[in-house]
Amino acid sequence: MKILKNQTLDQLLEQVDRQTDQQANQPEVESTVAGIISNVIKNGDDALREYSKKFDKVELTDLRVPQSDIDAAYKNADQDLIDALNLAKNNIISYHKKEIQNGFVDAEQPGVVRGEKITPLAAVGLYVPGGTAAYPSSILMNVIPAKLAGVSKIVMVTPPQKDGIGQAVLTAAKIAGIDEVYQVGGAQAIAALAYGTESIPRVDKITGPGNIFVAVAKKQVFGQVDIDMIAGPSEIGVIADDSANPREVAADLLSQAEHDKLARPMMVTPSEKFAEAVSDQIDEQLKTLPRKEIAGASVQNKGFIAVTDTLDEAFTVMNAISPEHLEIELEDAMQYLNQIKNAGSVFLGFNASEPVGDYVAGPNHILPTGGTARFFSPLGVSDFVKRIQFVTYSKAALKKEEKAITTLARVEGLEAHARAVESRFKD
Amino acid sequence: MKILKNQTLDQLLEQVDRQTDQQANQPEVESTVAGIISNVIKNGDDALREYSKKFDKVELTDLRVPQSDIDAAYKNADQDLIDALNLAKNNIISYHKKEIQNGFVDAEQPGVVRGEKITPLAAVGLYVPGGTAAYPSSILMNVIPAKLAGVSKIVMVTPPQKDGIGQAVLTAAKIAGIDEVYQVGGAQAIAALAYGTESIPRVDKITGPGNIFVAVAKKQVFGQVDIDMIAGPSEIGVIADDSANPREVAADLLSQAEHDKLARPMMVTPSEKFAEAVSDQIDEQLKTLPRKEIAGASVQNKGFIAVTDTLDEAFTVMNAISPEHLEIELEDAMQYLNQIKNAGSVFLGFNASEPVGDYVAGPNHILPTGGTARFFSPLGVSDFVKRIQFVTYSKAALKKEEKAITTLARVEGLEAHARAVESRFKD
Numbered sequence: 120m121k122i123l124k125n126q127t128l129d130q131l132l133e134q135v136d137r138q139t140d141q142q143a144n145q146p147e148v149e150s151t152v153a154g155i156i157s158n159v160i161k162n163g164d165d166a167l168r169e170y171s172k173k174f175d176k177v178e179l180t181d182l183r184v185p186q187s188d189i190d191a192a193y194k195n196a197d198q199d200l201i202d203a204l205n206l207a208k209n210n211i212i213s214y215h216k217k218e219i220q221n222g223f224v225d226a227e228q229p230g231v232v233r234g235e236k237i238t239p240l241a242a243v244g245l246y247v248p249g250g251t252a253a254y255p256s257s258i259l260m261n262v263i264p265a266k267l268a269g270v271s272k273i274v275m276v277t278p279p280q281k282d283g284i285g286q287a288v289l290t291a292a293k294i295a296g297i298d299e300v301y302q303v304g305g306a307q308a309i310a311a312l313a314y315g316t317e318s319i320p321r322v323d324k325i326t327g328p329g330n331i332f333v334a335v336a337k338k339q340v341f342g343q344v345d346i347d348m349i350a351g352p353s354e355i356g357v358i359a360d361d362s363a364n365p366r367e368v369a370a371d372l373l374s375q376a377e378h379d380k381l382a383r384p385m386m387v388t389p390s391e392k393f394a395e396a397v398s399d400q401i402d403e404q405l406k407t408l409p410r411k412e413i414a415g416a417s418v419q420n421k422g423f424i425a426v427t428d429t430l431d432e433a434f435t436v437m438n439a440i441s442p443e444h445l446e447i448e449l450e451d452a453m454q455y456l457n458q459i460k461n462a463g464s465v466f467l468g469f470n471a472s473e474p475v476g477d478y479v480a481g482p483n484h485i486l487p488t489g490g491t492a493r494f495f496s497p498l499g500v501s502d503f504v505k506r507i508q509f510v511t512y513s514k515a516a517l518k519k520e521e522k523a524i525t526t527l528a529r530v531e532g533l534e535a536h537a538r539a540v541e542s543r544f545k546d
Numbered sequence: 547m548k549i550l551k552n553q554t555l556d557q558l559l560e561q562v563d564r565q566t567d568q569q570a571n572q573p574e575v576e577s578t579v580a581g582i583i584s585n586v587i588k589n590g591d592d593a594l595r596e597y598s599k600k601f602d603k604v605e606l607t608d609l610r611v612p613q614s615d616i617d618a619a620y621k622n623a624d625q626d627l628i629d630a631l632n633l634a635k636n637n638i639i640s641y642h643k644k645e646i647q648n649g650f651v652d653a654e655q656p657g658v659v660r661g662e663k664i665t666p667l668a669a670v671g672l673y674v675p676g677g678t679a680a681y682p683s684s685i686l687m688n689v690i691p692a693k694l695a696g697v698s699k700i701v702m703v704t705p706p707q708k709d710g711i712g713q714a715v716l717t718a719a720k721i722a723g724i725d726e727v728y729q730v731g732g733a734q735a736i737a738a739l740a741y742g743t744e745s746i747p748r749v750d751k752i753t754g755p756g757n758i759f760v761a762v763a764k765k766q767v768f769g770q771v772d773i774d775m776i777a778g779p780s781e782i783g784v785i786a787d788d789s790a791n792p793r794e795v796a797a798d799l800l801s802q803a804e805h806d807k808l809a810r811p812m813m814v815t816p817s818e819k820f821a822e823a824v825s826d827q828i829d830e831q832l833k834t835l836p837r838k839e840i841a842g843a844s845v846q847n848k849g850f851i852a853v854t855d856t857l858d859e860a861f862t863v864m865n866a867i868s869p870e871h872l873e874i875e876l877e878d879a880m881q882y883l884n885q886i887k888n889a890g891s892v893f894l895g896f897n898a899s900e901p902v903g904d905y906v907a908g909p910n911h912i913l914p915t916g917g918t919a920r921f922f923s924p925l926g927v928s929d930f931v932k933r934i935q936f937v938t939y940s941k942a943a944l945k946k947e948e949k950a951i952t953t954l955a956r957v958e959g960l961e962a963h964a965r966a967v968e969s970r971f972k973d
Contacts, residue, residue, distance in 0.1 A: 200957055203950035214660055217650045218933075225644055232880070232894075233641055233908055238887060240921055254958050287957050323921040341768075342776055345921035349769055370966040377962040409961045453659070453938060460665060467659075467938040470970055474963040475939060478954045479947045481660055482935035494667055494750040494772035496933040506645075506923040508909035511880060511894040512902060520906045523630035527905045530627055530714050531681050534836045535804040536901040539797040543897055 120372075120384070120398045120418050124391055124426040128435065131425050135385075135440045145331070152306045152335045159310035164317045170307040175249075177279040177302075182318045184284055184300040192289035200255075200287065204294045207256060207479045211263045214481030218500040219267060230513030237504050239269030240345075242320060244312035245297070246327035247288060249278035249304055255291030256477060260484050260498065261326050262295035268503030273297055274320060276312065278304025305329075306336035313340035326485070326498065347498055351488040352381035352421075355473055356442030356462070358433050358455075359397075361390050363448035363469060369400030371446060371473050376417035377410040384422040385440060387433040394424045434458040441492040444473050463492045517543060547799075547811070547825045547845050551818055551853040555862065558852050562812075562867045572758070579733045579762045586737035591744045597734040602676075604706040604729075609745045611711055611727040619716035627682075627714065631721045634683060634906045638690045641908030645927040646694060657940030664931050666696030667772075669747060671739035672724070673754035674715060676705035676731055682718030683904060687911050687925065688753050689722035695930035700724055701747060703739065705731025732756075733763035740767035753912070753925065774925055778915040779808035779848075782900055783869030783889070785860050785882075786824075788817045790875035790896060796827030798873060798900050803844035804837040811849040812867060814860040821851045861885040868919040871900050890919045944970060 123131060158166045164182060171177050193201075224234035245261045247253055258275070265273055275292055277284055279302035292300055301319055303311060309329075315321030325337060326347035337346045355375035359368050372384035388394050401418055405411050427433045434455070437445065441461035449455065452467035459465055463486030464476050477484050487495035521540055528536035550558060585593045591609060598604050620628075651661035672688045674680055685702070692700055702719055704711055706729035719727055728746055730738060736756075742748030752764060753774035764773045782802035786795050799811035815821050828845055832838050854860045861882070864872065868888035876882065879894035886892055890913030891903050904911050914922035948967055955963035 199949070199953045203953040203957075206947065206950045207954065213654065214652065217652055218662065220647070223644045225641065227640065231907075235645065235909075236883060236886075241887070251959055256954055256958065338768075341765075342916075342918065345918075364969075366972070367966070367969045370962070370969040373962040374960070374966040377960060404962075404965070408965075410959075414962060456663060456936065459663075459934060459936075460668070462934055465934060465936040467936055470939040470941045470944045471937055472944070472966045472970060474951055474955060474960075474966050475944065475947065476935075476937060477963060478951045480658075480937045480939075482662075482937055487932075489769075491769065491772075492932070492934075494932060497935050499933060501928065501933075505919070505921060506926060506928075507886060507889055507892060507919075508903075508924050509883065509886075509892040509894055510898055510903060510907045510909055512897040512907075514897045517897045517899070517902060520633065520902065522626070523633045524901055524905045526626045526630040527634065527683055528901060530630075531683065532678055532837075533801070533804060533901075535797070535800040535831075535841060536904060538831070538835075539794070539801040539899045539901050542791075542794045542797040543899060545793070 120401050120422045120424055122394050122398060122424045122426060124394070128427065128432050131427065131436050132439050135425070135436060145335070148331055148335050152332055152339055155306040156310040156336065156339060159307050159316065160314050167303050167307050167311060167316060170305065171279050171303065174305055175279045177281055179279055179302060182301045182303055184302055186298060188283070189289045189293050189298070189300060192286045193293040196286065196290040200290065201294070204255065204259065204291055208259055208263065208294055210479055210481035211259055212267070215264045215267050215500050218264070220501065220504070222506070228516065230516030231510070233510045236507045236509060238507050239271070239504050240323040242272035242274070242322040243270045243503060244322040244325045245273065245275045246308060246325060246329050246333060247275055247277040248329050249280060253277065253285050253288050255287045256484065257327065258288065258291040258295050262297055264483065264498060264500045265503040266296060268500045270503050272320065274299040274301065274322065276301045276303050276308040278302070306332045309333060309336035309340055313344045324503065326502070347485065347502060348487060348491070348495055352383065353378040354383040354443040354488055355385065355446065356437050356440055356444065357386040357446040357448055358437055359386060359388050359393060359448035360430065361393050362450045363393065365393060365396035365400045367469065367472070368448055369397050369404055372401060372422070373404055373408065373414050374474050375444065376414040376422065377408065380413050380416040381421060382417040384418060385442060386424040387427060387436045388424065389427050389430050389433055391426045394426050398424060441490045443486045443488045443492065444476065446471065446473060461492045463487050463497050514543065547828050548850045549821050549825060549853060550850055551821070555854065555859050558854065558863050559866050562852070562863060572762070575758055575762050579759055579766055582733040583737040583763065583766060586734050586743065587741050594730050594734050594738060594743060597732065598706050598730060601732055602706045604708055606706055606729060609728045609730055611729055613725060615710070616716045616720050616727060619713045620720040623713065623717040627717065628721070631682065631686065631718055635686055635690065635721055637906055637908035638686055639694070642691045642694050642927050645691070647928065647931070649933070655943065657943030658937070660937045663934045663936060665934050666698070666931050667750040669699035669701070669749040670697045670930060671749040671752045672700065672702045673735060673752060673756050673760060674702055674704040675756050676707060680704065680712050680715050682714045683911065684754065685715065685718040685722050689724055691910065691925060691927045692930040693723060695927045697930050699747065701726040701728065701749065703728045703730050703735040705729070733759045736760060736763035736767055740771045751930065753929070774912065774929060775914060775918070775922055779810065780805040781810040781870040781915055782812065782873065783864050783867055783871065784813040784873040784875055785864055786813060786815050786820060786875035787857065788820050789877045790820065792820060792823035792827045794896065794899070795875055796824050796831055799828060799849070800831055800835065800841050801901050802871065803841040803849065804835065807840050807843040808848060809844040811845060812869065813851045814854060814863045815851065816854050816857050816860055818853045821853050825851060868917045870913045870915045870919065871903070873898065873900060888919045890914050890924050941970065
């Protein structure tokens with residue numbers, strides 16, 4: 120892997136500064152997607168069937184996957200898979216339960232009650248990609264926070280497959296507790312969830328990853344519904360020194376590299392010796408990886424190891440990167456929590472290998488990418504609720520604030536605002 | 547105001563169902579804005595000066611408003627304005643303090659620590675419109691939650707004016723505690739905040755309303771930075787019965803109608819008699835309003851009163867509308883809190899006139915519009931933080947979950963994920 124060494128901190132920072140070019144507009148995709156969305160709004164299920172035939176080469180009568188198929192997949196699933204999904208489910212529940220917010224009420228001023236009511240979204244749609252990117256684990260990561268938030272209607276859409284929806288996906292849907300699954304994919308599925316069709320209910324928020332058409336469709340319907348985020352290629356950042364094991368660190372870097380040729384495996388270390396040891400281990404381990412072509416391209420084109428003068432500088436560089444996943448492979452790793460300013464999910468210490476978070480630890484694995492951890496958060500319970508503010512005033516309490524209200528209203532040129540309050544004191 | 551009566555619930559619901567047509571694409575604006583953003587990325591401050599000259603007819607050397615101008619505005623401000631802004635500030639602080647989240651740590655399983663760290667965004671940009679839409683109250687509503695969240699850098703941008711930035715705006719900036727104010731507006735200001743220029747720092751999130759160019763620019767830079775929301779015209783929904791005072795309700799409806807010809811004043815009531823009384827009062831009160839042309843157009847084209855058979859149906863209709871502001875003009879209004887499913891900010895009872903929330907009550911007045919209260923929340927402290935997940939594992943704890951991780955990894959075809967965990971047990 121490329122090693123950036125003998126550089127100043129500023130030089131390193133300049134190299135890692137992202138232009139987030141994955142956001143670049145693709146006008147052709149934009150207009151194709153806009154056309155698909157209009158067609159689904161106009162023609163509903165007929166449009167969905169037409170696109171399934173055209174894009175997925177599958178002719179459908181019923182869009183909905185029968186409950187009996189879901190039940191059968193679960194019944195036939197390998198017990199190890201069921202046990203693993205249940206372990207993951209329990210840990211995801213116990214973690215996300217702690218994210219539940221309660222709102223508040225405030226009665227500190229005479230005659231005034233103010234508060235905030237946390238209300239679940241009524242309906243949520245989950246997009247599950249087809250083919251090799253259909254991850255059962257992601258279904259749990261999407262559905263469990265929504266259920267804990269109190270969302271009562273959760274529907275799943277996934278592209279139709281010639282030989283039926285993947286068994287592991289249906290098993291995960293069963294364990295997650297989704298009972299409405301529709302076979303429809305691409306931009307047309309996003310349009311259906313955003314606007315509703317005869318078969319598919321309109322939802323309030325769409326979550327889950329997808330290809331470029333799905334991503335562009337999500338961005339186009341944003342505002343009509345809420346969306347989770349536009350996910351880019353997977354990333355792992357590692358901060359390590361000589362106390363870490365190069366074999367383990369290399370294995371962790373490769374675990375994200377195997378996702379995608381555009382995935383970014385990144386390490387920052389104050390030790391040039393450790394940098395070289397990890398680089399050697401990556402070359403070695405790549406040889407026997409089934410997905411070595413993908414992982415190799417990721418390492419070659421997107422990966423790097425930056426060598427800094429000090430550990431503090433390593434944190435500065437990593438915070439500028441703002442990685443999706445961050446491993447702290449240092450002794451007493453927890454003590455560095457304060458120095459971490461930007462990251463989606465952090466893995467502290469030598470045994471917190473990143474895949475533990477992909478599957479069973481409990482924190483969400485749907486995370487901000489492309490440097491957006493500067494401002495976005497992991498998917499969580501708060502994504503599936505909204506806050507509703509409320510206030511009530513006694514007449515005496517309103518009187519006390521009348522002058523401030525009418526003063527501000529008139530400074531802003533909004534006379535009707537002032538009169539609305541004054542109308543309470545006209546009798 | 548138009549009265550919808552003698553209709554079934556379904557007929558009413560159909561009429562209020564929004565197609566949120568304000569989201570409609572405007573390709574010309576989109577491409578103009580895209581061009582402005584590219585130019586600002588490329589030419590920085592020079593591009594900003596060029597646009598100020600072209601669009602605002604102001605030639606600038608320094609983009610930053612000198613601290614002495616801000617101090618002078620405050621010093622010369624009317625004491626009533628300062629008192630009103632300070633009252634508002636204190637109430638906004640005391641309300642939003644209660645929104646502050648603390649994250650959590652969980653050590654329920656041996657050898658495993660999991661948690662969530664709440665971290666403020668590093669830098670936030672606030673857009674304040676020019677001209678008559680420059681509301682000092684909105685500066686407090688934007689800045690105070692950001693400060694409470696712990697954001698250390700807050701910068702404000704506002705279009706240059708031939709005779710300098712408005713004194714009330716600068717006074718509010720002083721009281722809110724902003725010291726970085728730049729005179730730049732439109733899409734170019736949004737681009738500057740998203741990408742940074744020589745003078746203007748790059749921020750992590752942009753909040754605040756603006757015209758169509760600002761709104762489109764915010765949508766285009768979304769992902770490069772976070773944004774608050776795309777605000778549409780103001781809305782007020784009132785649920786009332788004969789126990790309410792038609793004069794007061796009419797005054798409240800007009801307070802939002804005066805904002806914009808496209809503002810939506812809406813009432814739902816089970817009483818036809820009350821509907822007519824409010825409609826009469828609106829006609830009467832309109833006559834003497836300074837902004838009667840705007841308010842009248844809003845009432846005429848966008849306003850309506852829907853008459854339902856029952857109060858329960860009134861709530862059903864209003865939840866379908868999902869108004870930005872909602873007044874419950876009923877006796878014992880607080881008891882209806884459970885029936886409110888979709889609204890930005892709720893005003894309960896006869897004295898909670900909506901303008902109390904615009905100015906002094908303390909809840910935020912930057913609220914979801916256009917039916918987006920179905921899934922969006924008022925601006926709050928949580929908009930200015932991100933959650934960072936973390937986890938640490940002992941070797942023994944990892945061993946216990948090894949099988950589940952490797953099972954799931956292999957079902958998903960991700961061998962390197964399995965090997966990363968197994969590499970911990972190779973010595």
